[in-house]
Each structure stands twice: as C-alpha cells, then as structure tokens.
Amino acid sequence: MMMPSGPRPDDGHDKEFMNTLAKGLAVLSAFGKQRPAMTLSDAAAVANLSRATARRVLRTLARLGYVVQDGRAFSLTPRVLELGFAYLSGQDWIDRALPMMKEVSEQLGESCSGSILQGVEIVYVARVPARRIMSTALAVGSRLPAFHTSLGRAQLGYLDGAEIWRRLRSVPIEPYTPYTITDMQALFDRVRADRAQGFSIVDEELEQGLRSIAVPVLDRTGQAVGAINLSGPAENPIVSVRFPHKGSHIEQPMRISRRSNFTGGHDGTNDQGGGRKNGRCNSR
Numbered sequence: 001m002m003m004p005s006g007p008r009p010d011d012g013h014d015k016e017f018m019n020t021l022a023k024g025l026a027v028l029s030a031f032g033k034q035r036p037a038m039t040l041s042d043a044a045a046v047a048n049l050s051r052a053t054a055r056r057v058l059r060t061l062a063r064l065g066y067v068v069q070d071g072r073a074f075s076l077t078p079r080v081l082e083l084g085f086a087y088l089s090g091q092d093w094i095d096r097a098l099p100m101m102k103e104v105s106e107q108l109g110e111s112c113s114g115s116i117l118q119g120v121e122i123v124y125v126a127r128v129p130a131r132r133i134m135s136t137a138l139a140v141g142s143r144l145p146a147f148h149t150s151l152g153r154a155q156l157g158y159l160d161g162a163e164i165w166r167r168l169r170s171v172p173i174e175p176y177t178p179y180t181i182t183d184m185q186a187l188f189d190r191v192r193a194d195r196a197q198g199f200s201i202v203d204e205e206l207e208q209g210l211r212s213i214a215v216p217v218l219d220r221t222g223q224a225v226g227a228i229n230l231s232g233p234a235e236n237p238i239v240s241v242r243f244p245h246k247g248s249h250i251e252q253p254m255r256i257s258r259r260s261n262f263t264g265g266h267d268g269t270n271d272q273g274g275g276r277k278n279g280r281c282n283s284r
Contacts, residue, residue: 023049027057028066028080037075084141091116093217094126097228101128110232113138114217116225117155120171122146130232145171147187148180150200150214151227157195158216158224164191180205209234 026047030038035046044054058074061067065079094114101112105128114126121143129138138144146152147168156164165188173182181187194200201213214229 023047023053024057024060027054028061028076031067031076037070037073039072039074043074091125091226093226097217098126098128101126101228104230105130108230108232110230112228112230113151114226114228115151115155117146117152117227118143120146120167122149122152122155122227125226126228144206145174147171147173147191148176148202148206150202150212150231151229153191153194153200153202154214154216154227154229155224156191157200161188161192164188176206177204177208179203179208204234 026049027043030043030046035042038046040051040054040058043049043058044051047054047057049057058067058069062069062074065077067074068077097114101114105112109130111130112128113124115122115124117123122145124138124140124142124144127138127140127142144152146156156167159167168184168187173184173187174180175182181190199213199215201211203211210231211234212229212231214227216224217226217228219225
C-alpha cells in the first residue's frame with residue numbers, strides 16, 4: 001500500500017512557512033507500523049534530513065515527550081495520541097455515526113467504517129469490523145488508496161475536476177487485482193459518476209473477494225467531510241453490485257450518512273449505474 005507523504009521543507013516561496021517545524025513533523029510522520037523504531041540515521045534518511053538536523057529534531061521531540069530513546073533507537077510515546085485525538089474530538093459526525101454503525105454491522109454481519117480523505121489516501125476514523133475482513137488488518141488510523149476504495153471515491157467526487165486530475169496524476173495507479181480500474185480517464189469518470197448517483201461501490205478492485213459500498217457525509221455547505229461504508233465478501237448479496245432499489249441495504253449507510261450529515265444527504269434513489277469498464281459492473 002502507499003505510504004503517506006509527510007511534511008517537506010518549503011521551496012522558499014512562502015515567507016510564513018517554518019522549515020524547522022516542517023522538519024520536526026517529517027520525522028514524527030516517519031514512524032509507523034513499518035518503522036516503529038528508528039535510529040538517528042534511519043530518521044535522517046526517511047525524512048531527507050542531515051544527521052545533525054535529525055539529531056536536533058529527535059532530541060527536541062524526546063524533551064517534549066513525543067519520542068523515547070532506548071539505546072540507539074527512538075520510538076513514539078503514547079503522547080502522540082493527543083494530536084490525533086484533538087482532531088477526532090472535533091469531528092462531531094463520528095460520534096453521531098458510531099452507534100448506528102455498530103447497529104448496522106450487527107444486523108447485517110458486515111464491517112462498517114468511516115473515513116476522511118487525505119490527499120490520495122483515505123484514513124480510517126471509525127471502524128466496526130465483522131469477523132471476516134480484508135487480509136490486511138484495518139483499524140482507526142489505517143490508510144488505503146482513495147481512488148480504489150468506495151470510501152475514497154465517495155469523497156473525491158466533491159472536489160472540482162482539476163483537483164481530481166491533479167491528485168490522480170500524482171500517484172502511480174497499481175493493478176491490485178485483475179479488476180482494478182487502471183485507466184486514468186475511466187477512474188476520473190467513475191469518481192464523477194459516483195458523485196452524481198450519491199454513492200460508490202467498489203467491486204473487488206482493491207482485494208479479490210471484497211466488495212464495499214460507501215456514501216459521503218456532508219457539512220453545512222454540502223461538501224464531503226467524510227464517508228461511511230459497508231464492506232464484505234463479494235458473494236454476499238448484502239453488498240450488491242446492482243444498485244439497490246429503495247428499501248434495500250444501500251439504505252443502511254444512507255441512513256447513517258443522513259443522520260451524521262450537518263445538512264442531510266442524498267435519498268439513495270438516483271440510480272445511474274449500469275454499463276461496464278475494465279470488465280466489471282460500472283456500479284462500483
């Protein structure tokens with residue numbers, strides 16, 4: 001999967017930009033599941049900094065309580081959770097959605113998740129897993145490629161066309177499965193079509209055997225601040241590739257979305273699916 005791009009020093013055009021802060025955040029962002037601990041040399045290489053700069057950054061972070069040193073290795077402390085919690089606590093829609101997500105997951109026996117869009121990735125901010133999930137374990141904070149997930153496409157459609165193209169061209173398009181849409185124009189068209197119909201279904205594009213359906217969560221201006229999905233085995237009729245009619249299971253995430261929105265949402269009745277691209281149903 002793609003790794004998130006951390007902060008990078010400014011090119012000098014913005015006089016208000018603090019390169020020192022950017023360097024510190026770049027080191028902090030370099031820690032993760034694949035790098036739970038790093039030496040000074042590791043941090044310098046990953047964050048593209050000199051050893052002297054990386055040393056100052058790590059010593060500062062240690063003094064502030066965000067990293068701890070054990071011999072030559074540095075690792076994060078629980079204090080970094082304060083940064084993430086500060087964001088989550090300001091997202092009221094997550095608190096409103098979670099009880100309904102748990103209810104829907106229990107009723108249907110499938111996973112229900114919430115995410116936000118960050119660049120060309122989605123970040124999970126709520127997760128109610130079923131017993132069978134993706135082969136890659138997902139939890140709050142996990143990232144996936146936005147253009148190949150229903151949660152991502154449900155939000156990407158609220159960007160203007162130029163911004164969608166900018167993000168699309170900024171990331172390599174990988175064929176995760178034989179069904180992954182890899183043509184850029186087809187991906188752009190899919191994102192715009194999903195916006196028009198008010199939901200997104202991704203059918204085995206990220207992982208074979210997995211299908212998901214997502215709807216956006218909107219703010220007071222009608223812009224997407226997040227998305228909610230249902231996901232499960234492709235053979236399960238609960239997550240159907242045919243756009244469900246009124247009263248079907250699409251109504252479950254739609255109901256959560258409407259109650260989580262600041263202004264309400266789509267009613268889920270506008271079926272614009274149909275057709276095929278890359279050999280798959282065009283209702284992803």
